[in-house]
Amino acid sequence: MEETNLNQTIRCIVKLGGAAITCKNELEKINEENLETVSSHLRQAMNLGSCSKQVMGMDWSKRDAVSDISSSLCDFGDQCQFNVDFSRFVVVHGAGSFGHFQASKSGVHKGGLNQPLVKAGFVATRISVTTLNLEIVRALAREGIPSIGMSPYSCGWSTSERNVASADLSGVAKAIDSGFIPVLHGDAVLDERLGCTILSGDVIIRHLAEHLRPEYVVFLVSFSRLVNSIDLLLHAPKIGLFTLHCTCLPLFHACLPINVIYKTDVSGVYDRPPTDPNAVLLREIAVDEDGKWSVVKPTPQSLNKQVEITVAAHDTTGGMVTKISEAAMIAKLGIDVYIVKAATSHSLRALRGEMRHDIPDDWLGTVIRFSR
Amino acid sequence: MEETNLNQTIRCIVKLGGAAITCKNELEKINEENLETVSSHLRQAMNLGSCSKQVMGMDWSKRDAVSDISSSLCDFGDQCQFNVDFSRFVVVHGAGSFGHFQASKSGVHKGGLNQPLVKAGFVATRISVTTLNLEIVRALAREGIPSIGMSPYSCGWSTSERNVASADLSGVAKAIDSGFIPVLHGDAVLDERLGCTILSGDVIIRHLAEHLRPEYVVFLVSFSRLVNSIDLLLHAPKIGLFTLHCTCLPLFHACLPINVIYKTDVSGVYDRPPTDPNAVLLREIAVDEDGKWSVVKPTPQSLNKQVEITVAAHDTTGGMVTKISEAAMIAKLGIDVYIVKAATSHSLRALRGEMRHDIPDDWLGTVIRFSR
Numbered sequence: 001m002e003e004t005n006l007n008q009t010i011r012c013i014v015k016l017g018g019a020a021i022t023c024k025n026e027l028e029k030i031n032e033e034n035l036e037t038v039s040s041h042l043r044q045a046m047n048l049g050s051c052s053k054q055v056m057g058m059d060w061s062k063r064d065a066v067s068d069i070s071s072s073l074c075d076f077g078d079q080c081q082f083n084v085d086f087s088r089f090v091v092v093h094g095a096g097s098f099g100h101f102q103a104s105k106s107g108v109h110k111g112g113l114n115q116p117l118v119k120a121g122f123v124a125t126r127i128s129v130t131t132l133n134l135e136i137v138r139a140l141a142r143e144g145i146p147s148i149g150m151s152p153y154s155c156g157w158s159t160s161e162r163n164v165a166s167a168d169l170s171g172v173a174k175a176i177d178s179g180f181i182p183v184l185h186g187d188a189v190l191d192e193r194l195g196c197t198i199l200s201g202d203v204i205i206r207h208l209a210e211h212l213r214p215e216y217v218v219f220l221v222s223f224s225r226l227v228n229s230i231d232l233l234l235h236a237p238k239i240g241l242f243t244l245h246c247t248c249l250p251l252f253h254a255c256l257p258i259n260v261i262y263k264t265d266v267s268g269v270y271d272r273p274p275t276d277p278n279a280v281l282l283r284e285i286a287v288d289e290d291g292k293w294s295v296v297k298p299t300p301q302s303l304n305k306q307v308e309i310t311v312a313a314h315d316t317t318g319g320m321v322t323k324i325s326e327a328a329m330i331a332k333l334g335i336d337v338y339i340v341k342a343a344t345s346h347s348l349r350a351l352r353g354e355m356r357h358d359i360p361d362d363w364l365g366t367v368i369r370f371s372r
Numbered sequence: 373m374e375e376t377n378l379n380q381t382i383r384c385i386v387k388l389g390g391a392a393i394t395c396k397n398e399l400e401k402i403n404e405e406n407l408e409t410v411s412s413h414l415r416q417a418m419n420l421g422s423c424s425k426q427v428m429g430m431d432w433s434k435r436d437a438v439s440d441i442s443s444s445l446c447d448f449g450d451q452c453q454f455n456v457d458f459s460r461f462v463v464v465h466g467a468g469s470f471g472h473f474q475a476s477k478s479g480v481h482k483g484g485l486n487q488p489l490v491k492a493g494f495v496a497t498r499i500s501v502t503t504l505n506l507e508i509v510r511a512l513a514r515e516g517i518p519s520i521g522m523s524p525y526s527c528g529w530s531t532s533e534r535n536v537a538s539a540d541l542s543g544v545a546k547a548i549d550s551g552f553i554p555v556l557h558g559d560a561v562l563d564e565r566l567g568c569t570i571l572s573g574d575v576i577i578r579h580l581a582e583h584l585r586p587e588y589v590v591f592l593v594s595f596s597r598l599v600n601s602i603d604l605l606l607h608a609p610k611i612g613l614f615t616l617h618c619t620c621l622p623l624f625h626a627c628l629p630i631n632v633i634y635k636t637d638v639s640g641v642y643d644r645p646p647t648d649p650n651a652v653l654l655r656e657i658a659v660d661e662d663g664k665w666s667v668v669k670p671t672p673q674s675l676n677k678q679v680e681i682t683v684a685a686h687d688t689t690g691g692m693v694t695k696i697s698e699a700a701m702i703a704k705l706g707i708d709v710y711i712v713k714a715a716t717s718h719s720l721r722a723l724r725g726e727m728r729h730d731i732p733d734d735w736l737g738t739v740i741r742f743s744r
Contacts, residue, residue: 124432
């Protein structure tokens with residue numbers, strides 16, 4: 001894979017969770033309110049040095065068949081005093097209620113592009129996820145963020161047995177160096193062995209983090225409701241009270257007792273199903289050089305139970321297990337990872353990088369970092 | 373620039389003119405009727421060997437907020453007898469009433485990405501043209517064409533003083549070899565010298581033709597009404613009765629008497645403004661090794677006047693002059709070029725390649741080919 005040269009360090013790679021920006025249980029429906037708040041937070045986080053409150057909207061297209069172009073343009077001209085210098089972010093979003101239906105209906109993630117249904121599903125999936133991508137780029141642009149949609153398939157991302165085999169990171173770097181905010185997404189891609197598969201946003205994040213080395217990574221999550229958590233799971237012996245080995249995701253699936261439960265108002269990663277009134281938010285997870293992770297905050301002594309994580313059965317890209325596993329692999333590189341509920345004051349603080357030294361007591365979320 | 377290897381020859385590169393698929397005088401409005409007909413023609417042309425009339429729609433997304441996904445899916449399953457083997461086409465479309473407003477308002481084509489307005493315009497232009505691209509991909513997918521949007525900016529296209537400096541053609545080739553129909557478009561791109569500019573669909577076509585060497589190229593055009601044709605032009609001495617030198621477009625602008633008039637029901641390239649009742653359709657233009665072109669059909673003897681072509685003033689990408697110039701450069705490579713009115717029986721015949729040997733007397737359009 002080619003080397004990626006950047007003029008300057010990237011500040012942050014942020015993942016907009018599919019569930020945070022779409023209504024996950026309604027087909028192809030954007031959560032407009034959340035998306036608007038997240039976009040505004042991103043502008044505030046990217047534009048730290050600026051006190052200007054004036055926003056130069058960059059979406060000059062029609063919305064909902066209403067031509068409101070003139071209104072977004074009338075503000076500039078003579079008084080073009082806008083701050084368009086944003087700090088260096090990359091945005092990656094999940095699919096939520098876009099793409100999943102098309103992908104699972106056709107089995108795109110399992111490959112077999114020579115089958116008509118898979119081929120059709122590949123096309124249909126890309127239409128759905130690029131529709132979402134365009135809407136997110138537009139929402140960010142309306143906030144004055146110079147966002148540029150970069151669809152992984154088009155940007156030369158491909159896989160080999162679901163691992164990234166190629167990715168044109170120089171295009172991403174060039175966009176950043178030109179002052180744009182690239183917006184990537186989970187996508188259907190070609191796979192050297194399988195023919196095709198789904199490349200999840202989380203895998204993209206890890207690959208970008210490895211090669212672009214941002215200062216920190218933020219996962220903006222939201223679990224809109226408890227989903228059927230089928231016990232795939234896996235009652236193997238626990239390895240230490242709060243230590244879960246996660247050097248490798250497949251291993252995970254094969255032998256470890258990992259459960260993540262999705263529920264309203266989940267702020268991060270919990271020690272057990274957050275429906276349980278005694279569930280405790282894991283505030284800091286340390287990852288060692290071998291990729292093993294352990295909870296350091298709250299201290300193991302203050303918790304007298306075992307960490308459980310449940311997998312939601314319908315999430316073809318792996319859901320929370322993938323997320324934690326990917327997060328641990330990013331943290332292993334020495335890059336802090338924050339998992340936090342989208343569109344909250346906590347997520348804004350995470351995006352601003354306020355957690356980089358100490359975790360404030362009033363901050364809700366999970367920090368995953370390398371233990372030196 | 374990297375070499376492009378294809379498993380097999382490409383049959384056709386087709387340009388969907390912006391004016392043919394959008395309502396050019398109404399902001400961001402698609403000409404749905406034309407787009408539907410063109411999509412159907414493309415399916416028929418790509419699917420020559422097949423007698424199946426059944427279409428497997430590949431757009432499974434919501435349309436106009438109505439969830440009609442089930443209806444597009446209910447046809448397959450057990451009876452999956454669809455032909456998804458299409459002959460190898462590449463589609464490139466213009467912008468029409470998408471993008472032009474944003475580009476000209478901000479001056480993206482002139483460069484200067486460090487200016488806030490240009491930067492905003494770059495973002496706004498890309499939003500507009502990718503919106504159109506998505507709609508075209510969807511229209512083709514509804515016809516069962518396995519179309520894949522490949523936005524030139526994302527695919528690594530960039531320019532140097534408006535000439536193509538880089539382009540990831542291997543991605544296009546890979547998509548074709550995987551059985552997809554890549555759909556590219558005129559786009560805002562980074563320019564090494566200017567910072568940024570507009571890369572027109574016509575320039576993309578020539579670049580693709582040069583490197584992918586299709587059997588033939590079709591320009592589907594439509595001129596919805598007469599536009600103000602300002603006489604940039606240029607009453608230099610005529611060089612031979614029907615011979616216009618066009619080795620190079622800038623030269624053209626500098627010294628040659630070239631006029632193209634846009635008018636309803638224009639079928640191709642005419643010898644003078646087609647508003648003139650005596651205007652004659654130029655049915656065949658020959659291009660020699662030096663890039664000079666001359667009319668061979670109708671014979672010069674049957675025409676006793678001089679060829680005039682007028683430039684429409686508002687078309688930032690050059691309009692018909694660019695088209696003829698680009699077409700001549702493609703023809704010089706030994707690749708036939710057909711310029712024909714979109715969504716007509718004539719354009720269907722051109723897409724099928726019926727003009728490759730003789731031009732039928734009842735066919736309306738202009739063939740530009742290399743004179744051996």
